[in-house]
Amino acid sequence: MDADLTFYVAVAGMAAASYACRVAGYLLMGWVPITPRVEAALRAMPIGVMTGIVAPSVAAGRPPELVGLVVVALLMRLTGQDVLAAVGGAAVVALARMLLPA
Numbered sequence: 001m002d003a004d005l006t007f008y009v010a011v012a013g014m015a016a017a018s019y020a021c022r023v024a025g026y027l028l029m030g031w032v033p034i035t036p037r038v039e040a041a042l043r044a045m046p047i048g049v050m051t052g053i054v055a056p057s058v059a060a061g062r063p064p065e066l067v068g069l070v071v072v073a074l075l076m077r078l079t080g081q082d083v084l085a086a087v088g089g090a091a092v093v094a095l096a097r098m099l100l101p102a
Contacts (some may be wrong), residue, residue, distance in 0.1 A: 050086075064096035 027029040032038060072089035076082065 063100050064093045067096050068093035 041085045054069070058069055068089040071092040072085045075085035079085065
């Protein structure tokens with residue numbers, strides 16, 4: 001695989017921007033008092049991120065993604081473990097994509 005300098009500069013720039021966002025968040029949170037409301041917002045953040053990742057696939061309405069969403073909901077209801085539900089849902093989507101026509 002051959003890449004030119006522009007590719008490497010773009011990757012380095014994206015890495016630097018990602019790192020800067022993480023460090024800035026860490027440093028700025030040192031100035032924010034952790035009230036119950038702030039704590040609740042921080043606890044809700046992962047579900048918001050997952051929703052943003054999953055929503056476009058679900059909105060497309062393709063059968064593999066819808067089946068995966070049902071599996072995730074069932075696994076969350078039965079086990080209460082979000083990582084297990086996410087991995088199970090991803091596995092079902094991959095399997096459904098192999099078995100169901102596009």
